[in-house]
Amino acid sequence: MTKPFTAAPVDAAVFCADIGGSFIKLGVSRRAGDVEEFGKVPTPTASWAEFVAAVQGLLNEFGGDFSADTPLAISTAGLVSPQTGELLATNIPAFTGRALAADLSRELQRPVTAANDADCFALAEAYAGNAQHQPIVAGIILGTGVGGGLVINGQLVRGHGGVTGEWGHGAITRTELTLNGKVYPIPRLPCGCGQLGCLDILGGARGLERLHQHLNQQDRTSQQIVDGWQNGQPDSALTVSAWLQLVAEPLVLLVNILGPSRVVVGGGLANATALIAALDAQVRIGPLHKYTEPLVIPGKFAGNGGNGGMIGASVLGRLAV
Ligand SMILES: [Zn+2]
Known part of the structure; x- marks a missing residue:
């Protein structure tokens, strides 16, 4: 029989972003499962350069108190291939053919990890939601x-x-x-x-x-x-x-x-x-x-307006760091 797990608390801060076809939301997590939301901007869906600038703008506006190498963990619509990092079935044309995490990491000069929003929701529920442990x-x-x-x-x-x-x-x-x-x-x-x-x-x-x-x-x-x-x-x-x-x-x-x-x-x-x-x-x-x-x-983080994506990303960011 499989054993229940307990997540080890890691105290390092991780930036979390939820990227959808309409908005980029940014927050920070100081503990796995906890996210403080900072703000959001419309997603520039057509241009990669404008998308990078929008994420950088959010980090500049809200991230001044954190070290420059604070990792960024992303929950996004679309499927993220663990083999190539490429995004499939995305509704954001600017991402087509991109390895979202690797390309963004290069642009932002910080560690970046990304996963599908449904995957992040499952992680959020397993760590901090209605299926905890x-x-x-x-x-x-x-x-x-x-x-x-x-x-x-x-x-x-x-x-x-x-x-x-x-x-x-x-x-x-x-x-x-x-x-x-x-x-x-x-x-x-x-x-x-x-x-x-x-x-x-x-x-x-x-x-x-x-x-x-x-x-x-x-x-x-x-x-x-x-x-x-x-x-x-x-x-x-x-x-x-x-x-x-x-x-x-x-x-x-x-x-x-x-x-x-x-x-x-x-x-x-x-x-x-x-x-x-x-x-x-x-x-x-x-x-x-x-x-x-x-x-x-x-789910505890279900529904429109539920922040399961960012909470799941906060877990993922620590697993990947
Ligand atoms: Zn189908």
């Missing part, structure tokens, strides 16, 4: 789409090409669902990854909206659908019941493969705690091991 932590993102990251005994698993835990990119095997005695076909929509019918297209917040349109021919936001379901509104109840089945089935497979002690949910849908509780109940019917405690739980 658990041996096997699967962080799953139910945001715009579906993503994930894996932390085993406190170590982020960085798979080949930076891909680990990306359970959203595989086709839903089910072709139809029976709901309230009626059979509905499951739409097989093209995914950005090149496959057809990925869970990513139907399992996140946009997916919930696509399912609602498919089943009820209505445009509703994910929030309206979740609210409607909680208020007993039949159309929304139909959609949520379909969503629960479609997401729970691949998640049971993930649970059987990884044997996680916790599956911690991040992304916008994690704010819908009743929805995550319903998903947990649905998932726990399936695995070979019968979990007697909640398995699928909202």
Whole structure:
């Protein structure tokens, strides 16, 4: 059996940045798991030189009290290859073909490390969140789409090409669902990854909206659908019941493969705690091991505005230094 781990406290300061398509946020961590946020600026997405200048500007503005070689740890959208450092599937054109950490380290003259935001979320939950000190932590993102990251005994698993835990990119095997005695076909929509019918297209917040349109021919936001379901509104109840089945089935497979002690949910849908509780109940019917405690739980750093990216980066920065 795997042993729980305890993170060793390291007192050196680490700068942490969360880099998304809209903003670069900067903070400092004086202890793994703690981050003091400094400020943010819009992300210059088109130009590498302007991006470097924006990060340097934030460090100049807020970092004057720290030594010039204080490391910078980054949580970013996109997959970071541990073999080449290259960023894949990024929504920031300035990063295309860049080895983000190595190139930025050269420009800023300080150690820089970078990881995918879902990976950072999983690290944050394993060190300082709702899966603290658990041996096997699967962080799953139910945001715009579906993503994930894996932390085993406190170590982020960085798979080949930076891909680990990306359970959203595989086709839903089910072709139809029976709901309230009626059979509905499951739409097989093209995914950005090149496959057809990925869970990513139907399992996140946009997916919930696509399912609602498919089943009820209505445009509703994910929030309206979740609210409607909680208020007993039949159309929304139909959609949520379909969503629960479609997401729970691949998640049971993930649970059987990884044997996680916790599956911690991040992304916008994690704010819908009743929805995550319903998903947990649905998932726990399936695995070979019968979990007697909640398995699928909202993350402490989940949702929009949660700073799991920077907190995870604060852990990563120390592991890498
Ligand atoms: Zn896909």
